[in-house]
Amino acid sequence: MTARPGDFLYLVRTTVGQERNVMFIAEGRIEREGLPVKALVCIETLRGYVLAEADAPHYVEKAFANIKHVKGVSLRKISLSEVESFLVPKPAIEGIDVDDIVEITGGPFRGMKGRIVRV
Numbered sequence: 001m002t003a004r005p006g007d008f009l010y011l012v013r014t015t016v017g018q019e020r021n022v023m024f025i026a027e028g029r030i031e032r033e034g035l036p037v038k039a040l041v042c043i044e045t046l047r048g049y050v051l052a053e054a055d056a057p058h059y060v061e062k063a064f065a066n067i068k069h070v071k072g073v074s075l076r077k078i079s080l081s082e083v084e085s086f087l088v089p090k091p092a093i094e095g096i097d098v099d100d101i102v103e104i105t106g107g108p109f110r111g112m113k114g115r116i117v118r119v
Helices: 019-033 057-064 080-087
Strands: 008-014 037-041 049-054 070-073 101-103 113-115
Touching: 008 019, 008 057, 019 037, 019 049, 019 057, 037 057, 049 057, 057 070
Parallel strands: none
Antiparallel strands: 008 049, 008 070, 037 049, 101 113
């Protein structure tokens, strides 16, 4: 999704956990009706929302109209910089270094503390 003149991002609010289903239904409708919606994105870290890239909000509204788990369509244009932090994957072990003390939160050693030996 590159920002081109005339293309805007719109947020579609959905039921949490149903983002992919909503996206697939809307994708089929876009193909059937030939709507000029350029991209649909379901981001794992942005639960309950689907991003749609289109020229105008009424195309997004038409694509997502009367789909069961859609709660609403944001008609406000969203810049790419607003959602860029959600698009960049974060490392799983960010902020953990050797010799840090950590607490185990699950499993048979839950509640115990340990020292990081290697990352």
